[in-house]
Amino acid sequence: MSTTDRDQVLPMGLRERVMAASLLARTVGQPVPAVPEISADEAFARAADAFYRLLSTLSEQGWKTEALRGLDVQGLVGHLTGVEHDTHRALAGDAAVADAEHVESTQGSAVRQAARSPAQTLDEWRSAADHTLELARVADGDLAAGGCDDRIAVHGIRLPLGDLLVVRAFELWVHDNDIRRAVGLPPSVPDPPVLRLMSDLAARMLPYAAARMGLHPVDVHLVLTGPGGGTWDVAIGQGTGSHEATGQDSLAIVADAVGFCRLAANRVTPAELGPHITGDEDRAAGVLTAAATLALD
Amino acid sequence: MEGSDALLAARLAAGDDRALAEVFDQLAPSVYGGALRVLGNGSAAQDVVQDVFVELWRHPDRYDPAVGSLRTYLVVLARHRAVDLLRSELRRVARQERHYRLTPAEPPGTASDDVMAAETASVVRAAVQLLPDGQRRVVELAYFEGLTCREVASAMGIPEGTAKSRLRLAMAKLETVLDRQLLEST
Numbered sequence: 067m068s069t070t071d072r073d074q075v076l077p078m079g080l081r082e083r084v085m086a087a088s089l090l091a092r093t094v095g096q097p098v099p100a101v102p103e104i105s106a107d108e109a110f111a112r113a114a115d116a117f118y119r120l121l122s123t124l125s126e127q128g129w130k131t132e133a134l135r136g137l138d139v140q141g142l143v144g145h146l147t148g149v150e151h152d153t154h155r156a157l158a159g160d161a162a163v164a165d166a167e168h169v170e171s172t173q174g175s176a177v178r179q180a181a182r183s184p185a186q187t188l189d190e191w192r193s194a195a196d197h198t199l200e201l202a203r204v205a206d207g208d209l210a211a212g213g214c215d216d217r218i219a220v221h222g223i224r225l226p227l228g229d230l231l232v233v234r235a236f237e238l239w240v241h242d243n244d245i246r247r248a249v250g251l252p253p254s255v256p257d258p259p260v261l262r263l264m265s266d267l268a269a270r271m272l273p274y275a276a277a278r279m280g281l282h283p284v285d286v287h288l289v290l291t292g293p294g295g296g297t298w299d300v301a302i303g304q305g306t307g308s309h310e311a312t313g314q315d316s317l318a319i320v321a322d323a324v325g326f327c328r329l330a331a332n333r334v335t336p337a338e339l340g341p342h343i344t345g346d347e348d349r350a351a352g353v354l355t356a357a358a359t360l361a362l363d
Numbered sequence: 364m365e366g367s368d369a370l371l372a373a374r375l376a377a378g379d380d381r382a383l384a385e386v387f388d389q390l391a392p393s394v395y396g397g398a399l400r401v402l403g404n405g406s407a408a409q410d411v412v413q414d415v416f417v418e419l420w421r422h423p424d425r426y427d428p429a430v431g432s433l434r435t436y437l438v439v440l441a442r443h444r445a446v447d448l449l450r451s452e453l454r455r456v457a458r459q460e461r462h463y464r465l466t467p468a469e470p471p472g473t474a475s476d477d478v479m480a481a482e483t484a485s486v487v488r489a490a491v492q493l494l495p496d497g498q499r500r501v502v503e504l505a506y507f508e509g510l511t512c513r514e515v516a517s518a519m520g521i522p523e524g525t526a527k528s529r530l531r532l533a534m535a536k537l538e539t540v541l542d543r544q545l546l547e548s549t
Contacts, residue, residue, distance in 0.1 A: 074396035077409055081387060084413050088383060088420040095378040098424055287381060291373035297380070318381065320374060342370065 095297040097262070104259040106228035106235075107202055112260050113235035114195040117242050121188050124249065129184040133248040134241070135169070135363075137176055142241055143191050144179035148172025149221075150194035153234065156220035157201045157227075164219035168362045171221065195238075202231055221362060232267045235260060237362060240331040255324050261294025265323045268330040268360060269298040275356040276302040284349055285316040295323035302353065317345035317353065329354065332361035368433040375423035383420050390434055391416070394441045401445035407452075411444045453537075456488075457506035490537055498533035505530055 092098070104112075124139065133142045149172050152163040163171065179187045205218075205227055218230045225233065235256075243253050256264060269288050283303030290296055321329075321341035328334045336354035343350040374382035391412060398411035415437055419426065426436050491502055497519075504515045516526040 072393050072396070074392040074399070076391055076395055076412075077405060080395070080409055080412060081384075081391070083409075084387060084391070084416045085380075085384065087413050088417050089380060091417050091421050093378070094380045097378055098376045098422065287379075289374050289377050289379040289382075291370075291377050295377045297378045320370070320379070323377075 097293070097296050099293070101258045101262045101294060104263070106231035106263065107199060107206070109235045109260045109263050110195075110202070110231040110238075111199055112257055113238040113242075114192075114199070116254065116256075117195075117238045118188075118192055120242055120245060120251075120254075121184075121191075124184070124245075126184065128249045129187075131248045134244045139245050139248060140179040140182070140184055140187050141176040142244065143187050144176040145169070145172045146238070146241060147187075147191045147194045148175030149234075149237065150191070150198045151175065152220055153198050153218075153230070154194075154201055156218050156230075157198075157205050161219070163221065164224070165222055166220070168221040198234065202227060223362075229267055232263045233362075236264050236267070236327070236331065239264070239327075240333065240361075243328075243333065256294065256327075258293035261323060261327065262296065264327050265290050265294055265296060266298075268327060268357065269296075269300055271330075271360050272300050272353065272357060273302050275359050276353060278359065279352065279356045281352050281356060282349070284353070286353055287316065287318040287344075289318070289320040290323035290326050291320065292323045317343065317350050319343055319350055319353065326357070330357050330360045332358045332363065369428040371433060372423055372426055372428055375420065383416070386419065386433065386437075387416060390437050393434060394437050397438045398441045398445045401442060401449060407448055408445070411441050411448065414444050415441045450534075453506060457509070494533050494536060498529050498536065501526055501529045502533045502537070 121139075121143065129140045130138050133139045137145060149168070152166060152171055155163045182190075216226055217224050218227055220230070223230075223233065239254070239256050239260075245251075246253055255261065269290070272286065272288070281302055283301075286298075286300040286302055288298045288300055290298075319341050320343075321339050325334060325339045329336065329339050336351055336358070339354065341350070341354065371382050371386060375386070394415050395408055395412045398408035398415075399405065402408050402411070418440065419437065426433060430436075491499060494502065500519060501515055504510045504518055505512065510518065512526050512530065513523050515530075516523040519526065521529075
């Protein structure tokens with residue numbers, strides 16, 4: 067390429083014309099290749115099926131391997147059964163589980179598994195997950211008919227039903243990987259449509275996590291790369307959420323979508339994520355640290 | 364920029380409009396300059412720039428960082444688009460010449476259309492004049508006089524297969540002549 071071409075002066079207005087034509091051809095944030103849209107209950111069903119497949123391959127010894135917080139795999143599955151039971155109660159409108167602590171509330175179910183066979187633990191969890199799906203589909207119908215409140219409160223979070231199911235899918239994937247790590251299997255990655263929902267939820271939850279940490283207002287241009295990723299403009303604090311020049315402090319964070327979800331699950335550190343930052347590095351570190359607090363564990 | 368091409372490609376795939384703006388700011392002068400060399404017409408070169416960047420934004424996955432730099436990908440894409448444009452312009456000019464010859468008294472189009480057409484046509488004609496005699500004559504007969512390959516062969520007293528191969532060679536050479544400088548630079 068000659069110096070002449072590199073230095074070619076562009077005609078006035080060409081940049082604006084090209085950007086406008088491009089953004090008409092494809093919406094900002096829309097990933098390529100396109101990821102099929104799926105419902106939140108489908109995401110949960112897929113995550114549950116993947117988790118069931120993993121558990122079905124484990125040996126007796128694998129079930130007894132320590133996986134997380136001193137729990138062996140069987141205990142961890144018991145924890146998840148407990149979460150499903152609390153979710154059932156939340157879907158039934160039981161306020162007692164609204165602010166229950168995620169680990170403490172399910173510890174009884176986790177500990178109980180020691181007296182059971184892995185097959186019993188697996189069956190109980192599968193039934194509980196299936197029942198979550200059944201109740202969610204009924205509740206979804208009620209919501210469509212305007213029959214009940216549109217937010218479900220459980221374990222200190224209060225979310226629309228769809229988001230709650232994505233949280234459930236998220237947790238199944240995270241613990242799936244906890245178990246894989248414990249028994250020496252390679253990590254798994256969700257289907258792109260499931261990952262897309264998880265990435266979207268993590269991006270949308272970022273302002274709440276940042277608010278809990280008292281971060282200063284900032285506009286975050288979040289780009290999550292790879293299948294299931296996308297682009298989000300997130301307003302933190304009194305941020306505008308716009309990436310146009312507004313005088314508002316702004317940051318751009320580019321990271322792998324799967325890595326960002328692992329960060330939101332508090333399974334990797336911001337340094338391990340290795341994001342590309344444009345803007346104030348310290349403030350970006352604050353935002354990423356806030357993301358890791360989204361984890362329920 | 365080449366070192367970050369893979370990251371830019373990933374950002375474009377994620378729908379990051381800032382990545383598109385960055386690529387435009389860095390590479391549009393090269394893309395525009397390359398198109399201008401082939402076409403010799405600023406307006407047509409701008410159309411090529413738009414086509415190239417819209418294509419990149421719609422299909423970022425068609426660029427493979429393992430194969431080469433984003434700069435080379437875009438400049439080559441621009442060259443192909445410019446040559447396509449030139450080919451269609453060549454056909455248009457030839458049709459117009461035949462039309463004027465058949466209806467010499469018809470008034471011309473608007474002044475701006477004529478200026479545009481004349482600019483492009485002069486570039487095309489100059490390129491045709493650079494062809495070897497045998498190939499130039501085949502192009503003139505086929506495009507400017509509208510003869511079929513069989514008729515070209517008969518008029519020149521050569522086999523039809525030879526006429527076809529000369530036409531293919533001429534078209535390939537014409538493209539090379541028109542964008543030689545760009546090819547050398549990439």
